Amino acid sequence: MKELEKNYNPSQIEDKLYQKWLDNKYFHADARRGKREGKKPFTIVMPPPNITGQLHMGHALDNTMQDILTRFKRMQGYEALWQPGTDHAAIATEVKVIDKLKSEGIDKQDLGREGFLEKCWDWKKEYGARIINQLHKLGSSADWERERFTMDKGCSDAVLEVFIKLYEKGYIYKGSRIINWCPVCKTSISDAEVEHEEQNGFFWHINYPIVGEEGRYVEIATTRPETLLGDTAVAVNPEDERYQDLVGKMLELPLTGRQIPVVADEYVDKEFGTGCVKITPAHDPNDFEVGKRHNLEEICIMHDDATIDCPGTPYDGMDRYEARKAMVEDLKKLGLLVKIVPHSHNVGTHDRCKTTVEPMVKPQWFVRMEEMAKPAIEAIKTGELKIVPESFGKTYLHWLEGIRDWCISRQLWWGHRIPAYTCQDCGEMLVAKEMPGKCPKCGGVHFRQDEDTLDTWFSSALWPFSTLGWPEKTEELEYFYPTDVLVTGYDIIFFWVIRMVFSGLEQTGKCPFHTVLIHGLVRDSQGRKMSKSLGNGIDPLEVIDKYGADALRMTLITGNAPGNDMRFYWERVENSRNFANKVWNASRFIMMNMEKAPLEQMKAYDLADGKAVPLTMPDKWILSKVNGLAREMTENLDKYELGIALQKVYDFIWEEFCDWYIEMVKPRLWNEEDETRAAALWTLKTVLIQSLKLLHPYMPFVTEEIFCNLQEEEESIMISSWPEYRKEWNFAAEEQEVETIKEAVRAIRNVRTSMNVPPSRKAKVYVVSQEEKILEIFRHSKVFFATLGFASEVCIQSDKNQIAEDAVSAVISQATIYMPFAELVDIAKELERLQKEKERLTKELARVNGMLSNERFVSKAPEAKINEEKAKQEKYTQMMAQVEERLAQLQQKA
C-alpha cells in the first residue's frame, strides 16, 4: 500500500487509467460471452457526434449520462454495450470542406464529384478522430472496438436496404413539390431543419389594375414584393362580399405585362390585410396548394442562389433583396405602391447557416409519413416507449400527429447517393442496389444515377440497428437489440428520436429502445445558450485540464433533473473538485492507519464478511447506512434520477462517513491497545470500498485510483460488483443510537459556540437521564466525546449529584447534558437560551397536540402517521419538562 499525495491530482492519473482500461478491454461487450455466461444485455447507442464537431458541454453532459448508466449496469453484471460512432453530417461537413478548399483557392465544381468526395474523406479521417479522442478524455467507457461511421460499408448497406424496401412499398416517392431551399448551401432541406424567426419587416400594399376597368385596382399586401414576378393569380375569400364581382376577372400584373385571374379560395382570411392575396405557387407553400386547386401555372423566378431568373426584365440576375428594392422603386414610379406598413412576421431560416429559406418547387424525394407515423404514435401511447421526463411525450406526439412528408433528397455530394437510375434511352427509372445492367423496358444499357444524396438523418435513423449489423442477422443484433436507453437533448427529438422510432418499428418490428432519457442544455452562468457567435462557450477540455474529468462530470450531473436546462458555474466545478479531494483524503487517512493494522486480524474479518465480526455500535451504524445508500442509489439510478443518486452518495461520504464516522473512530485508531481497533479498520475499509463503488459511475478516475491502491484482490473497480442491499448489514437499533449520540454532540457544540469556548478548553460533561436505555448508550459512547465534544471526562448518571448548580445545560430527547464552565457562565444568557428552547418546544407541542386532538385526523390518518406523532408528543413533553425544571432552578439562583 503506497501513501497517497496530499492532494488529488487528476491530470497525472486520468490518462494512465484510461489507457489501462483500454488495454484490458474492459469497455468491450461481447454477445457470445454474454450468452455463455447467462448475462443480461444492456445497450446504449451513442448519438454519433458530427465529424465537424469539437467536444462541447452538450456532448460532455450527454456522454457523462450514458457513461454513468453503462458503468452502473456493467457493475451490476450486465453485458453492457455502449455503441459509439460518428456521423457524416452531410451539410455541415460539405460546408466546412468547401470553405477549406476556398481558402486554398479551389472550387468544388472544378474538383468534380469524385475529387470532392476524396477531400471529404480526408476531412473525416482527420476530424472524426479528434472528437473521439476528446470523448476519451471524459472517461467514456464506450466499446471503441465497435466504433462505426454513418457512411461505412455496413451503415451504407443498411441505408440502401431501407431505401429500396420503402420505395417498393410505396413509402418513398419522387415528386415535384414545394420544398425549403437554402440559397447558400444550395440544397433542399426538411421542415425540421427550418427555424422560424420573428423578424421586423414591412407590408407593401400594391395596386393591381383590373383589366378593362380603367382606374380600378385590386389592392394586395405582401411581405415579399419580389415574388410578384411569379404571381399567377390573386385570391379572395369566396364569402367576401367586397370582391364578389371580381372573381373571374383578369388583372394586369405590374412590371410584367402579364395578365392573371382573380380566384376564390377558402384559404384567404377576410379579416387579414386587404383580403386579397397574391398567389405565387412556385415560391410559397400555401400558394402552392392554392395553385394546385385552381390549376395555376408555377412560375419559378429564382436561380438556386436566390438571384432573379426573369430574362427580359431589368431584375434578371439581381439578388432577391436587391430586386425587391428595385421593384418597389419602380412600382412607386408607376403610382401603384399604395403604402408601406411596418409588420413583424415569421421568417424561415436554415438552422445551419441562418440564411432565409426560399420556398421553391423542385423535383425531390420524399418519405410518405402517414402510415409510418402510426406505430410510432402507438408506441408512446401503449408505453412500449417511455420518455423521461414524461412531459416530452406530448411534444413527441404533437409533432408526429401533425407530421408532413419528409423531404429526404439533398443537392449535396457528401452523403449516401440515392440509388435511383434512369435509363438514358427511354427515361425509365429503376431503384436498385447497384447500377442496372439492362433496362427492363427498352433493353437500353445506359443509365444515369440520380445526382442527389440523402438527408443525414436518413442514415442516423437506422443507427440503433445498422451499427449492430442489420440487415444481416448477426449475433450482436439478436443479443443487444432492441437497445435499452437512448440519451439525448430535447433539441433533437424531432430530428432523430422520432425518426429512429418509426424506422426501427418499420424495419425490425421493434421499438429501438424502451426509454428515451432527455436532458437539457448547458447554458452559461447568465442563462444564455453557449454559442460561437457570443463567444460564451466553455470548453469541456479546458475544465478537464484544470479540474479533472471527474469534477466536470460531477458538475454536470449534480442538481440536475431530467429534461431541465442547467447553468455552468466555475464555482460548482470547484466544489466538485473539492469533493474528489475529500474522497481522496479520507482514503489517504484510512490507508495511513491501515499500515499499522494487525493484518491477520483484518484478514480474518474479511473472511467473516461482517457476519461474525465484533463490531461496535458506530461500525454497525455506518455499515447500515452505506447499506441503505446502496439500495437508494440503485432505486434512483433505475429511475434515471442520476442527480438525486449522486446527491445521496455525496452526502453520505462527506457528512456521515467523513464528518461523523471517521471522527468517531479516531480514538480507537490512536490507541493501539484498543481491542476494537481492528474492527474499526475493517469497517473503514469496507465502507470506503462500498462508497467508492457507488461513486464510480460518476467519478470513474479518482475511485479507480484509490481502489487500486487500497486493495490487492481486484484489478479494477469498473469490473467489480455493484453493492447490493444485504439484510445482515441492516442495524436499525444502532442507527437510532448513533442519532442520539449525534444529538448530544451537536448540543454540546452549540452551547460551547454560543459561549465562545475555544476547543482547546476541554470540559467535563455530565449526561443525566432517567432512562436506563439512554444511559447505556452513553456508557458505550464515552470515547467519542473526547474528540467530537471536547470532553475531558464524561460522567453518566441518573441524578444531578456533583453537578454544579451553575453548570451550563442542554436538553436533548430523554436526557440533559451539563457542562460546568464556572467563571464563563452568564446566568442571564443561559436563561435566554433556555427560554428560546422553551418557545421552540411550545410551538412544536402546539402543532403535535393540535393534530392529535383533531378527531378527524385521528380517525382518518394512517396509523403509522398517528403513532409517529404520538412518539413526538411524548418526546417533546418530556423535553419540555426538563427545560422547565432547569429554568426554575436557574431563576431561583438569579
Add this chain to the structure above:
RNA sequence: GGAGAUAUAGCUCAGCUGGGAGAGCAUCUGCUUGACGUGUAGAGGGUCGUAGGUUCGAGUCCUAUUGUCUCCACCA
C-alpha cells in the same frame, strides 16, 4: 395562433408516489485537533409567484391568474 415548461433562502437549483422546507455558492462567527483550509464547527436568511378548491393534512393534486422561458404553426 396552439402546446409545453417553470415560478422554493441573496444567487443557481434539488425536493420521487401529499404527512414537520434542503444543497452548493455567497454572508457572518469560531478553529494552526496527528486525512483534507480544496478543511472543520456553528449562525443568519424562505407567507415555497397570486387567488381559490380537493383533503384530517398541500411546496407537492385541481382550477383560475400573473411573470418568465421554450417548442410547434402556411395568416399573405
